[in-house]
Amino acid sequence: MSLKIRLARGGSKKRPYYQIVVADARSPRDGRFIEKLGSWNPMLGKDDANRTVLNNERVQHWLDNGAQPTDRVLRFLNEAGLATREARNNPNKAKPGKKAQERAAEKAQKAADAAAAAE
Template sequence: MALKIRLARGGSKKRPFYQIVVADVRSPRDGRFLEKVGSWNPMLKKDDAKRVELNNERIQHWLSNGALPTDRVLRFLNEAGIAKREVRNNPEKAVPGKKAQERAAEAKQKAEDAAAAAAE
């Protein structure tokens, strides 16, 4: 049985509240789970101690039994010092596409030509 440590949404409309649960990967997001190991309230301020609550012992137990955390939960575990999350960096994300690069090169060439013509 493949296990995930993931978020299960609760709360009302536009007022989210999440439980951090250990669940089988096949069960629905807000459905059946094995154990509740924490909570996350995104409505609280980021420096509030009650924003993220974790049961460290139980999380360590489930991690040692092969449960894999989702990316958002892994961020919480990394902040708490329970698990290490590798930094993901995509340096090509901000690079313009081919057409935009071609247009920029054309504009640069026109500017250089205009400057050369003005210098003559």
């Protein structure tokens, strides 16, 4: 049985509130879980101390027993100093798509042709 440390959504519509839980990887997001480890309230400011609340001892226990945190939870654990998250880098994500590159090349070609005709 693979265990995940992940978020379970609560709160009302447009007012999210998340529980940080240990659950079987096969169970639904808001379904059955084994233990609640903390909470995350994204509606609070980033400098608020109550934005992320963790039970560090229990989190460390589950990490030692093989539970795998999701990427978002791993960010919280990295801030708390319980785990390390390597920074990700995808330089291709910032590049425009194929069609946008074609349009930009076409526009540059028209500008060059107009500049050559003006001379």
